[in-house]
Amino acid sequence: MSDLLDRALAPLRTHPTLRPGDRVLAAMSGGVDSSVMAALLHRAGHEVIGISMQLFDKKTVQTSDGRCCTLDDFQDARRVAHDMGFPHYVMDFEARFRETVIEGFIQGYMDGETPSPCIRCNQHLKFSALMERAEALAAPFVATGHYATIEAERGRWHLRKASDPAKDQSYFLFHHTQATLARTLFPLAHLTKAEVRSLGAELGLHLAEKPESQEICFVTQDRYDAFLEAEGRDPGLGEGEVRHLDGRVLGRHHGYWRHTVGQRRGLGVAYAEPLYVVRLEPATNTVWVGGEADLLGRDLVARELSWVDGPPAGPLACQARIRSRSQEAEALAIPLPDGRIKVSFAEPQRAIAAGQAVVFYRDGEVLGGGWIDSRP
Known part of the structure; x- marks a missing residue:
């Protein structure tokens, strides 16, 4: 051996x-x-x-x-x-x-x-x-x-x-x-x-x-949009507007669900500076775009929480990770009355995306996590 x-x-x-x-x-x-x-x-x-x-x-x-x-x-x-x-x-x-x-x-x-x-x-x-x-x-x-x-x-x-x-x-x-x-x-x-x-x-x-x-x-x-089409789940809204955060309409998209927060390529609009998807708005069929700085945020709310050893009794000082390939960042997680949790980071995080998991760590140990909510 x-x-x-x-x-x-x-x-x-x-x-x-x-x-x-x-x-x-x-x-x-x-x-x-x-x-x-x-x-x-x-x-x-x-x-x-x-x-x-x-x-x-x-x-x-x-x-x-x-x-x-x-x-x-x-x-x-x-x-x-x-x-x-x-x-x-x-x-x-x-x-x-x-x-x-x-x-x-x-x-x-x-x-x-x-x-x-x-x-x-x-x-x-x-x-x-x-x-x-x-x-x-x-x-x-x-x-x-x-x-x-x-x-x-x-x-x-x-x-x-x-x-x-x-x-x-x-x-x-x-x-x-x-x-x-x-x-x-x-x-x-x-x-x-x-x-x-x-x-x-x-x-x-x-x-x-x-x-x-x-x-x-x-x-x-690796074509999730083709998979959704094959599943017949197109919401039927058709084309919609690609809007800058300042309100200007820059172009049209062929389905908001074909885009993800942080995306740069494939937007189909011309602009003097690089543009990124900042927010998706299904209710109005709008893809909102902005600059690199517009992707930064300090706060998120998470739902469907799970805890390895029970939920915290109050505010939780921890390190939080917002996607699998990112690093943990210092954060404070505060339980909300509706069962969700608000997470505030010490430093701005790039492209916080609803639907991804936020996972809470302390010195390399997993404390729990939940799903980033699209609701504020």
């Missing part, structure tokens, strides 16, 4: 509640991360059941580089399970995925928002639907290939960033609670991507060098 493999197995051996031989439901997308995750659990002596989730009709989505959850991915997952010696099943979650992820994705754009379907999928499928199946199969744990850290201290569970900041996915997992963290395993928490690939080769996995998936799984060619 290499030093790397021994180090990768160590957290599984010292987990406070995971016992040798425990049954674990391993979510396998067919990528290298989830495959190494499942192989590590098997190597550590646990009873692994590999599960691939059928989320949409694969025949209607073209297979392409950078897209996950294709039929080829399922074959890769099945082969890993066969080679390692544990069972693998494909479970049908199409109806639930349609209801909780795709419909919300469509409605978000119709509401002038910028949805984040991967977080919804984690929340409603990987850590809700799978846990229900795990319970039915008498499996105490669900494991995934996410890069994030779960630790137990003084009788409470904590969700923290992964060791590798370049791969950290804690932003996408803010919905976890004490109950779900107690049943979740992230075996890759302390590894880098390069180390995961090395482990894949050491464990004899055929897909150790498989490229990463990047795009939204159910949207082909």
Whole structure:
């Protein structure tokens, strides 16, 4: 056994509640991360059941580089399970995925928002639907290939960033609670991507060098507008005005839902200075544009809040992140009487977009999060 493999197995051996031989439901997308995750659990002596989730009709989505959850991915997952010696099943979650992820994705754009379907999928499928199946199969744990850290201290569970900041996915997992963290395993928490690939080769996995998936799984060619058209969800408002914040009409658009806050290219208007989408207004079918400085804002309101260890009793001083690829920024989060929360940043933030998640941290630990609201 290499030093790397021994180090990768160590957290599984010292987990406070995971016992040798425990049954674990391993979510396998067919990528290298989830495959190494499942192989590590098997190597550590646990009873692994590999599960691939059928989320949409694969025949209607073209297979392409950078897209996950294709039929080829399922074959890769099945082969890993066969080679390692544990069972693998494909479970049908199409109806639930349609209801909780795709419909919300469509409605978000119709509401002038910028949805984040991967977080919804984690929340409603990987850590809700799978846990229900795990319970039915008498499996105490669900494991995934996410890069994030779960630790137990003084009788409470904590969700923290992964060791590798370049791969950290804690932003996408803010919905976890004490109950779900107690049943979740992230075996890759302390590894880098390069180390995961090395482990894949050491464990004899055929897909150790498989490229990463990047795009939204159910949207082909990264064209969400074409997907919305195919779904027949055009609100029927037709063309509308592109207006500068000073009130001038600069041009026409072909659907406000084809635009997102912060967008610069594809506006179809000529102007002396660079223009950006600043706000979308479905009620008037208007795309509002302005300069770079007009994208800056200090405040937002978030809805549908989730807290890892319960909501704050009052104003919360924290670091907040408004999109997956941004950095956390110092902020004060103040609960509102209507159940939402107001977040005020110490420094202006660029392109705060309704429909994205705002996630609250303190010294690298996830406290909770919610969805940026389009309402003030």
